[in-house]
Amino acid sequence: PDLDTIINAHDFELAAQKTATAKTWAFYSSGANDLITRDANASLYSRIWFRPRVMRNVRTVSTSSTILGLPTTLPILISPAAMAKLIHPDGELAIARAAHSKGIIQCISTGASYPAAEIVTSIPSSPTSGSQHPFFFQLYVDKQRSKSAALLQKLHQHGNIRAIFVTADAAAAGKREADERLRADESLASPITGVAARNDNKGGGYGRVMGGFIDPSLHWGDIAWLRAQTRLPLVLKGVMSASDVKLACHHGLDGVMLSNHGGRNLDTSPPAILTLLECHRRCPEVFASLDIYIDGGIRRGSDVLKCVALGATAVGLGRPVLFATAYGQQGVEHLIDILQDELEVAMRNCGVTSLEEVGPWLVNTADLDHL
Numbered sequence: 071p072d073l074d075t076i077i078n079a080h081d082f083e084l085a086a087q088k089t090a091t092a093k094t095w096a097f098y099s100s101g102a103n104d105l106i107t108r109d110a111n112a113s114l115y116s117r118i119w120f121r122p123r124v125m126r127n128v129r130t131v132s133t134s135s136t137i138l139g140l141p142t143t144l145p146i147l148i149s150p151a152a153m154a155k156l157i158h159p160d161g162e163l164a165i166a167r168a169a170h171s172k173g174i175i176q177c178i179s180t181g182a183s184y185p186a187a188e189i190v191t192s193i194p195s196s197p198t199s200g201s202q203h204p205f206f207f208q209l210y211v212d213k214q215r216s217k218s219a220a221l222l223q224k225l226h227q228h229g230n231i232r233a234i235f236v237t238a239d240a241a242a243a244g245k246r247e248a249d250e251r252l253r254a255d256e257s258l259a260s261p262i263t264g265v266a267a268r269n270d271n272k273g274g275g276y277g278r279v280m281g282g283f284i285d286p287s288l289h290w291g292d293i294a295w296l297r298a299q300t301r302l303p304l305v306l307k308g309v310m311s312a313s314d315v316k317l318a319c320h321h322g323l324d325g326v327m328l329s330n331h332g333g334r335n336l337d338t339s340p341p342a343i344l345t346l347l348e349c350h351r352r353c354p355e356v357f358a359s360l361d362i363y364i365d366g367g368i369r370r371g372s373d374v375l376k377c378v379a380l381g382a383t384a385v386g387l388g389r390p391v392l393f394a395t396a397y398g399q400q401g402v403e404h405l406i407d408i409l410q411d412e413l414e415v416a417m418r419n420c421g422v423t424s425l426e427e428v429g430p431w432l433v434n435t436a437d438l439d440h441l
């Protein structure tokens with residue numbers, strides 16, 4: 071379908087389903103087992119009601135914010151997702167160009183289909199200020215720790231990589247059946263890990279085969295090791311309980327990303343919005359100690375506003391960005407424009423003009439309280 075006819079994130083999903091190869095569609099869209107968490111991630115947002123205020127002069131609204139001290143036009147991050155090249159030859163390079171032109175931050179996956187160095191150097195520094203567009207990098211810690219240490223060392227050469235997101239929710243790759251069932255004709259290697267994405271003909275989909283290098287022995291004691299490897303801010307991605315948010319504070323992490331990997335690893339793990347609500351009940355003090363990010367199932371600007379109201383610094387988008395990449399840079403730009411517009415409309419109709427004004431007062435979460 072023509073890009074002009076696409077008016078929301080769902081349209082991008084339908085378009086991708088039509089145009090991507092069956093294997094790519096299976097890899098991108100699949101989740102673990104019965105897809106309970108993948109689908110609940112998105113559907114729970116429809117059970118949170120706004121508490122809008124009226125008569126508040128909302129002629130001018132601003133969606134801008136900061137993430138780890140970096141300015142962003144929207145409280146939205148591009149979540150790290152492997153193998154963007156499967157849907158468009160420009161893959162992560164197209165995403166980077168769109169993120170740069172729209173002023174948001176892309177978190178590059180360890181499983182990206184372009185080398186991180188190529189992605190971050192593809193964006194020229196500003197001709198006026200000389201400043202460089204920021205990126206984040208997502209790290210899967212390798213069973214061979216020296217490889218991760220060397221990778222972090224290499225990334226330090228690029229001053230525009232400004233934080234490391236360490237993924238903690240992939241101790242075992244999920245059983246993604248749609249991905250497992252389809253044999254891949256193509257084999258695409260991730261240049262960062264050197265691991266090829268291909269079926270192993272033993273029931274392993276792309277996800278399981280590519281994840282073989284990930285270290286399941288990773289534990290809290292390793293945070294000190296990670297700190298010794300990098301001076302960049304460290305964010306733990308894939309936190310699924312208030313107890314672990316507290317531990318992340320205790321271990322001095324700069325942030326956590328509440329996430330269940332888009333429901334791709336542990337089916338019936340909690341939708342991240344429930345973990346965010348659990349933090350309000352069990353450890354409200356954490357919001358003052360570290361940044362809280364959230365991803366999974368965010369499809370509308372109004373979903374973004376609900377998360378920010380509940381204390382998230384920013385939200386991440388995974389699949390919607392991959393699906394929009396079918397249209398290259400323009401597609402991702404169009405997706406970001408749509409979300410910006412939806413967020414502004416939601417803010418105006420809620421009676422708020424900036425993200426600093428929002429708080430839990432803006433949402434009625436009673437329907438989720440017993441979950």
Ligand code: FNR
Binds near residue numbers: 149179208386392
């Ligand atoms: C992912 N995700 C992911 N996460 C991560 O930390 N490293 C990775 O390499 C990947 N790769 C990846 C590939 C694909 C195809 C998908 C769909 C997802 C998870 C991702 O960062 C994010 O947590 C979820 O995608 C968020 O859910 P939504 O927005 O896809 O619903």
